[in-house]
Amino acid sequence: MRRQLSKNCFSANTQFHSLRRLVHTSARCSSGTFPLHIVHDASSGACTTTPSQRNFKDMNSKEIIQKEKLSALMEVLSRQTRSHARVWSCYVDFMNYAECDDLPLEVHQTVLRRCVPSSYTLRAWTARRMQAGQVPRIPHHYEARLKTVVRNIRATGADATLEDYHVILQQFAAVGHYTGAIQVLTELTHVCKLDPESKTFGLCLKAIAHRLSMPIYKVQRADMLADASKLCRKLLKEMSARDMPLTSFNLDLVMRILKEVLDQEGFHQLMKIGYGIDLDYPDHSPLQGSSMLSPFSTAALNTTLDMLGRLGNVAKLVQTFEVLTQPLPPQASRHYSQEFDEEDDFGIANPASTEPHVTPNAQPNTTSYNILLKHISRAGHATFARHYLFQAMRLDRRVDRHLRTQLYRNPHGTLAPHFGLNRGTIIPVFGEANRDKNMELMRWVGWVTRQTIRRKKNDIAWYSELRDSLPPPPFPSESTSSSSPRAPPPDVSTALDVDLDTPSTPPDYSPPEKIFDINLHLNILQKSLDELVTWYENHYEVALSRATQRVKERLGRRVWAGKNIYLLTENARVTVPRNAWMRMVNFKQGQARFSGEQGGRVMRNGWVAGYKGLRAPRPQPLQFFDPSSMS
Numbered sequence: 064m065r066r067q068l069s070k071n072c073f074s075a076n077t078q079f080h081s082l083r084r085l086v087h088t089s090a091r092c093s094s095g096t097f098p099l100h101i102v103h104d105a106s107s108g109a110c111t112t113t114p115s116q117r118n119f120k121d122m123n124s125k126e127i128i129q130k131e132k133l134s135a136l137m138e139v140l141s142r143q144t145r146s147h148a149r150v151w152s153c154y155v156d157f158m159n160y161a162e163c164d165d166l167p168l169e170v171h172q173t174v175l176r177r178c179v180p181s182s183y184t185l186r187a188w189t190a191r192r193m194q195a196g197q198v199p200r201i202p203h204h205y206e207a208r209l210k211t212v213v214r215n216i217r218a219t220g221a222d223a224t225l226e227d228y229h230v231i232l233q234q235f236a237a238v239g240h241y242t243g244a245i246q247v248l249t250e251l252t253h254v255c256k257l258d259p260e261s262k263t264f265g266l267c268l269k270a271i272a273h274r275l276s277m278p279i280y281k282v283q284r285a286d287m288l289a290d291a292s293k294l295c296r297k298l299l300k301e302m303s304a305r306d307m308p309l310t311s312f313n314l315d316l317v318m319r320i321l322k323e324v325l326d327q328e329g330f331h332q333l334m335k336i337g338y339g340i341d342l343d344y345p346d347h348s349p350l351q352g353s354s355m356l357s358p359f360s361t362a363a364l365n366t367t368l369d370m371l372g373r374l375g376n377v378a379k380l381v382q383t384f385e386v387l388t389q390p391l392p393p394q395a396s397r398h399y400s401q402e403f404d405e406e407d408d409f410g411i412a413n414p415a416s417t418e419p420h421v422t423p424n425a426q427p428n429t430t431s432y433n434i435l436l437k438h439i440s441r442a443g444h445a446t447f448a449r450h451y452l453f454q455a456m457r458l459d460r461r462v463d464r465h466l467r468t469q470l471y472r473n474p475h476g477t478l479a480p481h482f483g484l485n486r487g488t489i490i491p492v493f494g495e496a497n498r499d500k501n502m503e504l505m506r507w508v509g510w511v512t513r514q515t516i517r518r519k520k521n522d523i524a525w526y527s528e529l530r531d532s533l534p535p536p537p538f539p540s541e542s543t544s545s546s547s548p549r550a551p552p553p554d555v556s557t558a559l560d561v562d563l564d565t566p567s568t569p570p571d572y573s574p575p576e577k578i579f580d581i582n583l584h585l586n587i588l589q590k591s592l593d594e595l596v597t598w599y600e601n602h603y604e605v606a607l608s609r610a611t612q613r614v615k616e617r618l619g620r621r622v623w624a625g626k627n628i629y630l631l632t633e634n635a636r637v638t639v640p641r642n643a644w645m646r647m648v649n650f651k652q653g654q655a656r657f658s659g660e661q662g663g664r665v666m667r668n669g670w671v672a673g674y675k676g677l678r679a680p681r682p683q684p685l686q687f688f689d690p691s692s693m694s
Contacts, residue, residue, distance in 0.1 A: 125160065128160050129157070129160050129161050129165065132153070132156050132157040132160055132161070133157055133161075133166075135153050135156070135157075136150075136153040136154055136156075136157050136170070136174075137170075139153050140170070140173055140174070140177060147177060147178055147179050147180050147205075150174060150177045150178050151174075151178040151208055154174050154178060154212075158215065162218075163215045163216075163218035163219045164218075164219055164220075166215075166219075168216065168219055168221050171212060171215055171216045171219070172216070172223075172224075172227055174212055175209065175212040175213070175216075175223075175227055175230060175231075176230050178205070178208050178209075178212065179205040179208060179209065179234060180205075182233045182234055182236070182237040183237070185234065185237045185238060186237040186238070189237070189238045189239075189277075193277055193278055198278070199238075202235075202238055202239070202240035202242070202243060203234060203235060203238050203240045203243060205234070206240075206243065209231050209234065213227070213231075222255045222257075223251075223255065224257075225251065225257050225258075225259070225260070225263070228247055228250075228251045228255075228257070228263070229262060229263065229266065231247055232244055232247055232248075232263065232266035232267065232269075232270070233266060235247070235266075235270050236266050236267075236269035236270040236273060237273075238273075239270055239271075239273040239274030239275075239276075239277050240270060240274070241267070241270040241271040241274050241290075241291070241294065243270075244266065244267045244270040244271075245267060245294055248263065248264075248267055251263075258305075259305075260307075261302075261307060261308070261310050261313060264298055264301075264302055264307070264313060265310070265312055265313045265316060267294075267298055268295070268298060268313055268316040268317060268320065269316060271291050271294060271295060271316075271320055272316050272319045272320050272323075274287070274291070275287075275288070275291055275319075275320065275323040275324075276319075276323070288323065288324045289324075291320060291323070291324055292320075292321075292324040292326060295317060295320045295321070295324075296329075299317065308355055309336075309337060309355075309357075310357070311337075311357035311358060311360075314333070314337040314338075314357050314363075315360070315362060315363055315366070317333060318330065318333060318334075318337075318363065318366045318367075318370075319366055321333065321370070322366055322369055322370040322373070325370075325373060325374070327370075327374060330370055331343075334367070335349040337356065337357050338356060338357060338359045338363065338423050339356045339423060340359070340387070340422075340423055342367075342371070342379065342383060345382065345383055345386040345387060345422065346386050346390070346391065346422055356423075358423075359387070359423035359424065359425050360425055361425045361426055361427065361428055361431065361481070363425065364387055364388070364425040364427065364431060365428075365430050365431055365434055367383060367387070368380065368383070368384060368431060368434045368435055368438070369434050369438075371383055371438075372434060372435070372437065372438025372439075372441075373438070375442065377438070377439060377442045377444055377447070380435070380438060380439070381439075381447060384427075384431075384435055386422060386424075387422070387423065387424050387425060388424060388425065388426070388427050388431075389424075390421070390422035390423075390424045391422065426481060427481075427482070428481040428482055429481070429482050429483055429484075429485060429487075429488070432451065432455045432458075432482070432488055433485075433487045433488055433491075435451055436448060436451055436452060436455075436488060436491045436492060437491045439451065439491075440491035440492055440494055440495035441491070441495075443495060443498075443499070444495075445495055445496065445499065445501055445504055448491065448492045448495050448504075449492065449504060449507070452488065452489065452492045452508070452511065453511075455482075455484055455488050456484060456511060456514070456515070458482055459482060459483060459484040459515075459518075460518070462480050462481075462482050462483070463480075463522065465480075466480050466579070467525075469579075470529065470579070474533055474534070475578075476578070477578070477579040478576045478577065478578065478579060479576070479577040479578060479579045479580065479583075479584075480579070480584075483587065483588075483591065484515050484591075485591040485594065485595070486591065486594040486595050486598055489508060489511060489512055489515070489595075490598070492504070492508055493505065493508045493603065493606075496508060497606050497610060500610055500613070500614055502610065502611065502614060505606075505607055505610060506607070508603075509599075509603055509607065512595060512598075512599050512603065513599070515595060516592065516595050516596060516599065519588055519591060519592045519595070520592065522588055523585060523588050523589060523592065526581060526584060526585055526588070527585065529581065530581045530582070530585070533581070615648045618644075618648075619644065619648070619650075622639050622640075622641060622644045623641065625638065626638070627639075
């Protein structure tokens with residue numbers, strides 16, 4: 064019994080020490096304080112230390128350990144390639160043997176910035192987790208570290224600066240932790256009595272916009288959209304109360320938030336105030352405008368198109384795209400008709416005396432056409448879909464010819480192109496044709512795909528040959544972009560791409576253009592080519608075969624029932640004999656592809672009814688049965 068009791072006590076002590084090691088992050092040797100050196104009496108060889116000397120030696124040992132921990136922390140912080148886990152471990156080890164006052168405020172601030180991964184790394188990690196279906200259980204994995212460092216800064220008697228809170232807000236914006244961002248904003252304004260800047264509100268808006276672009280559970284979507292809309296209006300109200308101007312970057316973020324929550328009234332009002340665009344009359348200046356207008360960028364154009372497309376107003380979508388991408392010249396105002404004006408009372412207005420209105424406009428890119436075609440095709444407008452796909456096809460060739468001309472003149476100073484036809488431009492139009500069984504449009508989309516594949520193969524060969532023949536750049540250090548931050552992955556929300564460090568921009572501001580990189584251009588061409596070839600071989604041909612088969616069978620049932628069908632060669636509806644129809648559609652006798660066991664219902668005339676649940680096999684020579692053989 065005594066042996067069992069001692070065994071249980073030993074097991075409990077072991078579990079207690081294991082648990083203590085889990086929550087204690089310092090090294091095992093630093094769990095206690097003891098003197099590193101023991102002074103012995105030279106004459107007797109025994110320890111002759113007094114209690115006061117023992118306390119002094121204990122103090123010296125503690126100071127020695129503090130210096131060792133401090134040197135280890137400073138050595139880790141001085142490294143260029145830092146490890147956030149190592150920085151946090153050294154920081155915790157030092158704080159276990161020291162007070163918060165023993166560490167300078169600058170060191171606490173440096174630890175705050177280096178004890179967590181960078182915002183870019185955290186953003187990419189979160190995106191990969193989201194794509195794999197592994198939603199994080201907590202919004203920010205290292206939030207406890209940031210709270211601990213801020214708490215230690217307050218323990219020193221000082222307060223965290225506004226830049227320190229910006230570091231925390233950048234971390235929260237990288238993962239879409241908008242509730243934590245709002246709490247940090249409340250703390251710095253009410254507790255620390257700091258005056259927030261435009262960047263402070265912009266980081267909070269970043270967190271909201273980024274979270275709305277991430278996957279959301281259906282049961283949480285309604286509540287999350289309501290919270291996002293409420294917090295966005297709260298931030299705008301607080302900015303207005305502080306007489307803080309709405310910069311172009313904050314305006315862009317607010318537009319993205321209003322787009323996600325589908326706030327049509329707020330979106331229209333924001334377009335008038337921020338950009339001077341009245342979506343009801345986009346080619347005229349708004350009646351209630353603002354003197355501080357932001358430049359209308361391509362990103363704002365894409366957000367506007369996506370918002371109008373989600374609302375389902377295709378007419379306004381097309382009108383906005385045409386006006387904001389191809390505005391009338393300022394001289395067009397002199398050609399306005401005065402026929403219906405009240406000339407008797409006021410006379411004819413002199414166009415030279417009135418300032419011409421310049422409609423804000425932006426250059427469309429690949430995303431603009433993809434968004435436009437997606438919403439037009441979903442609305443079922445086949446004519447508009449065909450028109451804009453043809454326009455995108457011509458624009459792709461025009462951009463490539465212009466790029467080749469510029470490369471011939473200035474190989475190392477050419478600007479990067481903004482448009483290229485890809486799979487996302489073609490698929491929406493094909494989806495609309497497939498839903499309506501529009502065989503003519505489906506075959507035309509196939510022709511566009513084949514033309515695009517052929518041209519991209521030629522482009523890859525041409526640019527590959529050009530890359531081998533190009534001379535090296537004159538200044539490699541200036542032409543390369545190794546010092547600049549890497550571009551974000553394409554599957555991550557672009558809500559984090561706005562630069563909040565610029566306070567405001569004039570209306571005629573244009574963002575810096577990117578220099579053409581031939582290696583990147585070849586990678587994009589190869590990726591687009593691979594996607595188009597895979598889609599054409601694995602999806603287009605199967606869908607076209609299935610649609611052709613169902614159209615022939617539907618018309619064949621009308622022929623067998625003695626009803627008329629429309630023939631393009633006759634340009635009229637005529638009654639076609641069965642034998643002529645069999646030769647026309649290449650029916651083969653004696654082969655029944657579908658039967659009642661496959662889910663259809665065999666009718667009296669031999670045709671199969673109920674094709675909704677059937678799926679066509681892979682593309683093969685079409686084989687149809689003779690209905691007369693089953694009668």
